[in-house]
Amino acid sequence: MGAYADQVFEQVRRVPRGKVATYGQIARLIGKPRTARYVGYALRANPEPGAEADDIPCHRVVFKDGSLCKGFAFGGPEVQREMLEAEGVPFLDDGRIDLARCAWDPHAPADAEGLPVAPPPDFDWARELGEG
Numbered sequence: 001m002g003a004y005a006d007q008v009f010e011q012v013r014r015v016p017r018g019k020v021a022t023y024g025q026i027a028r029l030i031g032k033p034r035t036a037r038y039v040g041y042a043l044r045a046n047p048e049p050g051a052e053a054d055d056i057p058c059h060r061v062v063f064k065d066g067s068l069c070k071g072f073a074f075g076g077p078e079v080q081r082e083m084l085e086a087e088g089v090p091f092l093d094d095g096r097i098d099l100a101r102c103a104w105d106p107h108a109p110a111d112a113e114g115l116p117v118a119p120p121p122d123f124d125w126a127r128e129l130g131e132g
Helices: 003-014 023-029 036-044 077-086
Strands: none
Touching (some): 003 023, 003 036, 023 036
16 A cells, blocks of 8 residues: 555554554654644555454544544444444543543553553552542
C-alpha cells in the first residue's frame, strides 16, 4: 500500500484487546505528527480488518476525545462500538470511550501477545480492591 500505510498498520497491530489509540497517537508513533487525518485514510483502506492475531484492528483507533468515527469503514460506528464492547472497552454515558480507563500506553511492558505484564504506574490498587 505504501510506506506510510505500512507504518500505520504496524503500530495499529500493537494495540492490544481492550485498549484504544488515537489517530494522532498513531501518527506520532510513526514519526509523522500532525498527520492524524492520513492515519484515518490509511485505515480506511485496511486490507486485513478484524480482531484476530494477524488482523489490523482499526476499530481500536478513535478520535482524541474518545468518540468514534461516523464513517467507520467496516460497518459504521455501531459496528465499531460493538467490537470494542466485546473486548471490554468501557464507554461513557455520552457515547465516547472512557480514555482514562483504556487508552493504550505503547511504552508499557507487554508480553508476546501484547498483554500487559504489570499495571500502569498510576494504578490504584486500593481502589481496585475496594479498599479506598
